[in-house]
Amino acid sequence: MGTTKTPAKQEIDAERLLDLYGRMLLLRRFEEEMQRLFLKGEIHGTLHLYIGQEASAVGVCSALEGGDTVSATYRGHGAALAQGTGAEALAAELMGRVTGSCGGRAGSMNVVDREHGLLGCYGIVGGSIASATGAALAAKREGGVAVAFFGDGASNQGYFHECLNFAKVHRLPALFVCENNLYGEFTPLAQVTAGADIAARAATFEIPAEKVDGNDVEAVHAAAAAAVARARAGEGPQFLESLTYRHLGHSKSDPGRYRPKEEVEAWKERDPLPHTRRRLADDLGIAAERIDATEAEVENDLAAAIERARAAPYPDPATDNGRQYA
């Protein structure tokens, strides 16, 4: 089996697309605000921002149902918000506040939000693949589909090869989503990846594998919906390679100077947000006022959420009851 081509774009209802646009805008604006707070010293350690890749998480997560699960990476704010994690809880977690998704214990790279089906974000490259493989083992009995988001760099990890094989031979209902943003940390994918074709690697396990334009939320949604349906129907694991790009460096310690300026500019031309806005206005006839209203609503809600998060207290070491064991 070879890799299959991006499926024909499936019609998404205009109202639905407006909703997905608002969600993508939330991801974008959230990350921009977190970057601002990081530079002000209100977020600690480091940050791995999702800016540029919004169509990927929103496209996939919008194809899921309640009971499905998502495992994501240290660049996981996008997946969390796409799953419905509240901006206030996520911002508070990043700021180490007691009202955070994990009470401030996890921080940016390790967010867990079970209420919204987010099993976890994992700080080790490829860790999400393991989490989703196990979740799919449970889902095979209990129902549901387990999704893993991971980057192109993870395709060189043992987790990738071991878990894809494991999932295939045990016919697990998993969807593996490789968000190929062309760089593993600071290093170009092609320089360190034999063959440099990640979907082809998945296909060697006889896992149905598709490449999809990861900056086109409609294309991602359509491919993910089809893959999830196959997994749910008992056809075993599925694979999507979402071709996308991060506008910023790997983390806050990386200005991203290793990337040619023309490459960055070319990808910014393909920014999923203006693209989707044009689709809504030009192709689907949504009035500019309605799009503006959606944008204003996202902006206002986010500002209020961040203010609430900033007002929340830090955990008090004197009363914190952290326990190693359940």
Add this chain to the structure above:
Amino acid sequence: MSLEFREAIVEALGEELERDDRVVFFGEDVAAAGGVFAVTPGLFERFGEDRVFDTPISELALSGAAFGSAICGLRPVFEVMFGDFMALPMDALVNQAAKYWYLSNEQAPVPLVVRSAVGGGGRFGAIHSQNPATWFHNVAGLKVACPAFPADAKQLLKASIRDDNPVLFLEHKRLYSVKGEPLEDPDLPPLGAARVAREGADVTLVSVMKGVHDALAAAELLSAEGIEAEVVDLRCLRPLDVETVLRSVTKTNRLIAVEEGPALGGWARGLLGAVTEAGLEELDDAAVLSTDDTPVPYSPTLEDAFMPGAEAIAAFVRGRLGAGATRLES
């Protein structure tokens, strides 16, 4: 004396698979073949491939699958064939399973068990003979069980499967054929409770797994010479039951820990530190008998000399007591 150690393991697995539909068991060659040490025969036939199954030789995938399924409602038990292979599944155990409960702010427990055959004396060479317990000893969130007797093996494995935390359950491969009194007590011991395996007033010997049997044999040799050793079987290395050791030392004032592994970074030195911290005034002596700082050798003469057996333990005790010292360094 009717329960064999390996029977204890398969009985515990069978009873827990029977008792709780959420329990699943998987590993390399554990299902159809019944395990390379013939420890798990019959489970596959009894419970079917949805509950008991063979896997690829992919220890990292096994630990990942156990972690992910444990946080989604299953209670997985998986086998890592030899303890030496525990370096491979380490990431999912240390960075995912052990931390999830705390990091998630207690959103979900991680009830998984990894069983593994460990230890030397089997002529398996350096990379099939180690005891990986101390690799995991300082990982908060993990538990480490290491039984010495068949009854404890059964009780502690059942307790491990019912525990809501990730448990590393170690089986010394030289103990699989050991027989002992069965114990059918529905009340399972907590993980982290030591047991006094032999009472004595002169010196406290502490060990785990095969070391407990060697310490007991050494105690018999010493008894013939008028030295009465108390033997404490820790049964678990994490949590570590310092209290029971401290109680024993209060009586004997002398502590010798026997570890099948190097002293530096080993559990025995850590135990001595904890006992000293809590009860320095009770101690006249505290020492560790460990293995040399080399990999486990293969040749029978070298491996036998490497392992801290009963004669070596007895000689070490005599030396520490100043009676016919044969090995004073340590």
